[in-house]
Amino acid sequence: MLSHGEVVLRLVIAAILGGVVGLERERLESVAGLRTHMLVGLGSALVMLVSAYGFSDALVGSHVVLDPSRVAAQVVSGIGFLGAGTILFLRQEVIRGLTTAASLWTVAAVGLAVGGGLYVAAVATTALILIILALVKPLERRLFRNQHRHFRIEADRGSLPLERIESEIAAAGLAVQQMTLTHGDTVDWINLSFVRGAPQETMASLAAKLHSIEGVRRITLQTKTAKGR
Structure with a gap:
């Protein structure tokens, strides 16, 4: 003991x-x-x-x-x-x-x-x-730095179908890290940050599908490289 x-x-x-x-x-x-x-x-x-x-x-x-x-x-x-x-x-x-x-x-x-x-x-x-x-x-x-993709979607005020956008993203096999919705006088903006970098063709295909949604005016794709800290 x-x-x-x-x-x-x-x-x-x-x-x-x-x-x-x-x-x-x-x-x-x-x-x-x-x-x-x-x-x-x-x-x-x-x-x-x-x-x-x-x-x-x-x-x-x-x-x-x-x-x-x-x-x-x-x-x-x-x-x-x-x-x-x-x-x-x-x-x-x-x-x-x-x-x-x-x-x-x-x-x-x-x-x-x-x-x-x-x-x-x-x-x-x-x-x-x-x-x-x-x-x-x-x-x-x-x-293992990744290129992070960011979407900026501009649409008519009150016409952004969030459920449709989320379903299209899920169908593309992507996951959203952050989603920000901003209201303007005549338009709404939604910023999407994806968890990991995705192939350019996947993002382009997703952008085309989202742009076909009624009320969407413009989609901007930004690519940023995550640096180690």
Whole structure:
């Protein structure tokens, strides 16, 4: 059985390592920030301690056999409900929070490692999490930069059929990242920003279909290259 000091030390280390990851998520104003990650790391460590050492009194019988990994294994699957709560489905094919959900799941594994006394593995994993979250993102943007397409549709005042426009976009296999509608005295404008770059021919075909809608006067296509930051 572990000493009280060792138990407290493991809990504190797990909370600190979870908090380090949480600080990075907090910096980006993520749904799950500092406190959430600290609690996940702390709770996982406690579950690991209970799983490994909490049933020692029940092992006095010669025929009693316990699997110390049974309780801890439930953290791996159980943390899913918390991760799912951080994922937001904004609109078709637009999803936010997957990275935060993954960080919560990995911090839970860090807590289990600390609870099991695997300090080196826990610290190394925390360092790798920070590298992936903070350093890989700019590299990813630089290597996989995309050309973002923007549509500006000008139509007669009150004649923009939004449902028709959305159906045509969905039929083209595209997803809208942002849609802005502006009303003028005699005309309305709608600005569309698409999630990822699409082939020029796909955008041209979509523009032709949208231009055929009654009331649409003009469609302007703009292409911008997203730069890594």
